[in-house]
Amino acid sequence: MATTARIYKPARGATSSGQARTKRWVLEFEPASPRQIEPLMGWTTSTDTRAQVRLTFETKEEAIAYAEREGLAYRVQEPMEPKRRIVSYSDNFKHNRAQPWTH
Numbered sequence: 001m002a003t004t005a006r007i008y009k010p011a012r013g014a015t016s017s018g019q020a021r022t023k024r025w026v027l028e029f030e031p032a033s034p035r036q037i038e039p040l041m042g043w044t045t046s047t048d049t050r051a052q053v054r055l056t057f058e059t060k061e062e063a064i065a066y067a068e069r070e071g072l073a074y075r076v077q078e079p080m081e082p083k084r085r086i087v088s089y090s091d092n093f094k095h096n097r098a099q100p101w102t103h
Contacts, residue, residue, distance in 0.1 A: 003050055004030045007063045008077040025063045027055040027074070 005027050012022050029050040038045045057063040060076065067074040091097075 003032050003072070005067055005072045005074040006030055006077060007060065007067065007074055009060075009079040011079070024056045024058060025060050027057065027063045027067065029053055 006029075007025060007027050009025050010022055012019060029048075031046070031051055032048045033046060035044045035046045037043070055063075055066070057066065064074065064076065
């Protein structure tokens with residue numbers, strides 16, 4: 001059974017303003033078997049050991065080359081760009097604002 005690998009660039013955490021851990025590309029394997037609940041302790045378990053593997057690469061091309069060299073089926077998920085405009089706090093007090101600043 002061929003396992004598919006997913007190559008993607010992780011997004012930053014919702015509570016983080018930094019860009020750490022978002023510059024590298026990640027190769028992760030998609031689950032080959034469903035998770036099950038272990039009856040004694042109630043923990044989630046899986047027989048798929050590849051789910052624990054997470055490889056990082058500097059570029060998308062390196063990750064693709066690795067997957068092709070190892071004969072892995074893969075899919076690339078392109079990163080989504082943020083849809084917001086980054087402005088600084090000092091922009092609120094510019095003298096040439098489009099709308100006057102009021103309290």
